[in-house]
Amino acid sequence: MKVKQISVFLENRRGRLQEALDTIASAKLNIRALSIADTADFGILRLILPDPDKAKKALRKSNFTVSENDVIVVEVPDKPGGLASVLKVLNDADMNVEYLYAFVEKSGKKALVVLRTEKTLPAAKALKKAGIEVLPSDKVYSL
């Protein structure tokens, strides 16, 4: 249920995001989902890719500062209130969501959302118990 997400620290320098994306492209990895946390003077690029270890190695080799975190990928009904219903489950279970972002593509009729919570496994269990589809990592990487 845990999916590996790669985070890259990007200092505020022209072309730095491009360089990170070029590195991933050279490693022949197709980005499945991405988000950028952006502050006034630095950014953090978050990525879901088919082969997180390979991505990590390639980025480190190009001198990027990289860390790996566990996230959950859930299916969300693609209709008004869909995401709210998922978050309600976590809220009821008293679990904080640190951040979330959406996938580029859908699986069937549902939207895919990446969730980062304080505790990955309990959150995933709570979601499953509420009947929400939590995607296994192999399925995410092969999307």
Add this chain to the structure above:
Amino acid sequence: MYWNKEAETIDAVSLSEQQAARLKKTVESLYSNIQFYKKQMDLAGVKPADIKTVSDIRKLPFTTREDLRENFPDGLLAIPKKDIVRLHTSSGTTGKPKAIFFSKHDIDAASDLMARSLYMTGLRNTDIFQNMMTYGLFTGALMMHYGAEKIGCMVIPAGPGNTARQISLMQDFETTAIHITPSYGLYLASVLQKQGLDPATDLSLKKAYVGAEPYTEETRKKIESLLKVDAYNCYGLSEMNGPGVAFECERKNGLHLWEDNFLMEILDPVTGEPIPDGEEGELVLTTLNREAMPILRYRTKDITKILPDKCPCGRTHRRIHRIIGRADDMFIVKGVNIYPQQIERVLMSVKGVAENYQINLENLDKMTVKVEIDKNMFDGKVEHIVTLRNEITERLKNEILVKPVVELLEPGTLPVSEGKAVRVIDTRTM
């Protein structure tokens, strides 16, 4: 406990008398043997006979680095060349080097001060002393070598570099003390770590004499904890024999400056006026026990202050604070005097940042401190980085009284220091 109890615990009155006698002798020799000093003293309207007490030092002219360069190579010799036994040079970053000459007496006196300094930290004839400094024209390695040998240590003249060999020497000969630069000390620790060696069990190290580059208290603590040693701060400069001008005792709280050999003044770097004990100023030194090349009131450009309290170790020679900065490096932001070393001190004490940093000054006194994050601290969380930046900003503000902009960079972004790193980039235009 003392190498020379009488000299080290001399009372203030006797010291002052000794200093006055030695100063008189030095000035007489300068005036009659060195054209440059005769001219300077004549210009200042002072004769050797005017020098009766220590406070008369203020009548005498200063000596600057430029004076040493202008009189290169041998314009400041007070004795015939046949009595010179040693030449050292001090590399200038610009132009000619400075040449420093020693007579037999001078080498002996410098070695004795060095032995006094090392003995003060507990170094004994049972110690194995591995000297990792550059031998050659540089005074640092040789003077320490002589001092340690004089105590009776077995000295290993390893010189710097070749870390694998340093480590095997330390293991094979059970080295107990090393003489090292702070940057090489940190590097040595990282190599030991990589090789899976624990200094506590795999080496016999007890002491490290760390010098030749300015460093902070935080760096000392880092070296001590990584190498499992007591690290001692030493101060010296080639113009004043090299190391052993001032040295820490076992209390590691300020450096005893050997006042029987050097007359110390702390002056305002701009006006040259004396600064009260306990306040920061430029260290100005006069040699009191040197034959070949006595130097009057040498402007060291090093900023320090006198620690006025008595040291519990019993030595009466006054202590100076570790060097706070270089008069040359000082810059002014919003009317506040700031030394890069102050910034370094703060950065070294913050977890999560690397050692490299840069200070950028732009118009309207905009000050930006750029620092690389430690790649191991990055866990993907925005708030951790923001907290780190806020912590650095806050602590810098407390130290320098000006709030800088702190910019966190990826590791490896800033140029790596080769020799003297350029820390301050000032693009302000008036």
